[in-house]
Amino acid sequence: MELTEARQKFIQGWGQLGASWGINRTMAQIQAVLLLATDPMSTDDIMADLQISRGNANMNIRELIAWGIVYKAFKPGDRKEYYYSEKSMWELAKKVSRERKKRELEPLLKMLDEVKSVKGSSAEAKEFKKVAQETRSMASRAESVLDMVMKLEENRFFKWLLPK
Amino acid sequence: MELTEARQKFIQGWGQLGASWGINRTMAQIQAVLLLATDPMSTDDIMADLQISRGNANMNIRELIAWGIVYKAFKPGDRKEYYYSEKSMWELAKKVSRERKKRELEPLLKMLDEVKSVKGSSAEAKEFKKVAQETRSMASRAESVLDMVMKLEENRFFKWLLPK
DNA sequence: ACAAACTTTCAGAAATAATTGAAAATATAA
DNA sequence: TTATATTTTCAATTATTTCTGAAAGTTTGT
Numbered sequence: 001m002e003l004t005e006a007r008q009k010f011i012q013g014w015g016q017l018g019a020s021w022g023i024n025r026t027m028a029q030i031q032a033v034l035l036l037a038t039d040p041m042s043t044d045d046i047m048a049d050l051q052i053s054r055g056n057a058n059m060n061i062r063e064l065i066a067w068g069i070v071y072k073a074f075k076p077g078d079r080k081e082y083y084y085s086e087k088s089m090w091e092l093a094k095k096v097s098r099e100r101k102k103r104e105l106e107p108l109l110k111m112l113d114e115v116k117s118v119k120g121s122s123a124e125a126k127e128f129k130k131v132a133q134e135t136r137s138m139a140s141r142a143e144s145v146l147d148m149v150m151k152l153e154e155n156r157f158f159k160w161l162l163p164k
Numbered sequence: 165m166e167l168t169e170a171r172q173k174f175i176q177g178w179g180q181l182g183a184s185w186g187i188n189r190t191m192a193q194i195q196a197v198l199l200l201a202t203d204p205m206s207t208d209d210i211m212a213d214l215q216i217s218r219g220n221a222n223m224n225i226r227e228l229i230a231w232g233i234v235y236k237a238f239k240p241g242d243r244k245e246y247y248y249s250e251k252s253m254w255e256l257a258k259k260v261s262r263e264r265k266k267r268e269l270e271p272l273l274k275m276l277d278e279v280k281s282v283k284g285s286s287a288e289a290k291e292f293k294k295v296a297q298e299t300r301s302m303a304s305r306a307e308s309v310l311d312m313v314m315k316l317e318e319n320r321f322f323k324w325l326l327p328k
Numbered sequence: 329a330c331a332a333a334c335t336t337t338c339a340g341a342a343a344t345a346a347t348t349g350a351a352a353a354t355a356t357a358a
Numbered sequence: 359t360t361a362t363a364t365t366t367t368c369a370a371t372t373a374t375t376t377c378t379g380a381a382a383g384t385t386t387g388t
Binding site: 001002003006007009010013016017019020021022035036037038087089090093100103104107108111112114115117118119120122123124125127128131132134135137138 | 165166167170171173174177180181183184185186199200201202251253254257264267268271272275276278279281282283284286287288289291292295296298299301302
C-alpha cells in the first residue's frame with residue numbers, strides 16, 4: 001500500500017475513533033497528522049494537509065494543547081508557532097484518561113454525592129438509594145483502576161499481562 | 165433532598181455521561197429511567213416520564229435492547245411490551261465494554277492491519293510504520309485488558325483491588 | 329511608532345444529529 | 359375475517375455541533 005493511501009486511512013480511522021469517544025473529529029485528525037509527522041508543523045501545514053480553515057485549525061490545536069497531548073515548538077529566525085504531538089502511546093493514553101476522568105468521572109461522583117441524601121422510604125426511594133449507591137461504588141472502582149494503571153510503568157504492568 | 169429532584173439529577177447526569185461517550189443523550193436517559201424503575205415500564209410510561217415522542221422512545225429502546233442492557237417483559241392479559249434494565253452495574257459495564265470493543269477497537273485493529281503493508285523507506289514511511297505498530301500494540305493491550313477484566317468475577321477482582 | 333507576520337475570536341453558514349408525528353406495518357382478540 | 363391495539367418506520371422539522379473567513383488582536387523587528 002502506498003504511504004499516501006495508508007496515511008489517509010490512518011487519519012480517517014483515528015478521526016472516527018475520536019468521534020465515537022465524544023471528541024471532535026477534526027481534533028482527532030489533527031492529532032493523527034501530528035502523530036505521523038517527522039517534524040513539528042505550522043498551522044498552515046495542518047490547514048493544507050486536512051483542507052480546513054484557519055479558525056478551525058487554530059481552535060482544535062488549542063484544544064489538543066489543553067489536553068496536554070500536543071506541544072508548541074519554535075524555530076530560530078521564524079516567528080510561526082509549530083506543533084508536535086506527544087508520541088508515546090503510553091503517555092497519550094495516560095493524558096487522555098486523566099482528562100476524561102476530570103471531565104466525566106468527577107462530575108458524576110459529585111452528582112452522586114449530592115443525591116445521596118434523598119428522603120423517603122417508598123419502593124422508589126429505596127430503589128433510588130440502591131442504584132445511586134451501586135453507581136457510586138462502580139464509579140469509584142473505575143477511578144481506582146484508572147489511578148492504578150496510570151501510575152504503573154508501561155513495561156512493569158504490561159509485560160506481566162502480555163508476556164509474549 | 166426530595167426523590168423527584170434527586171431522580172432528575174441522576175437522569176440528567178447519566179444522560180450527560182452518555183453524551184460524552186458518544187451515546188445519544190436520550191438513550192442514556194431512558195436507561196437511567198429504567199435503572200431507577202421498580203417495575204418494567206411501557207413505551208408510554210417512558211414517553212410521559214421523559215416527555216419525548218413515540219418514535220424517539222421506540223428507536224432508543226430498541227437500541228438499548230441491541231446493546232443487551234434492556235430487556236422486554238410481558239404482562240399477562242396485556243398486549244403492551246414492557247421494558248426493564250439490566251440492574252447489575254457489573255453486568256452493565258461488561259455489556260457496554262463488549263459493545264464498544266466491537267464497534268471501535270475491532271475496526272481500528274482492522275484498519276491498522278490493512279495499513280501494515282505500507283511501502284517506502286522515507287523518513288515519513290518509517291515514522292508511519294512505527295506509529296502504526298505502536299498504535300496496534302496499544303490497541304491490542306487495551307483489548308486484552310478488557311477481555312481480562314470482563315472475565316473476572318466482580319468480587320474476586322475488586323475485593324483484591326480495593327480491600328476496604 | 330509603524331508595519332509586517334502571525335494568532336485568536338466569533339457571528340453567520342453549513343453540516344450533522346436528534347426528534348417529531350403521522351402513516352404503515354404487525355400482532356392479537358373476538 | 360375484521361376491528362383494535364400496539365409497534366415500527368421515515369420524511370420533514372428542529373436542534374446541535376462544527377466550520378468558515380474576515381476582522382480584531384498580538385507580537386516582533388526595524
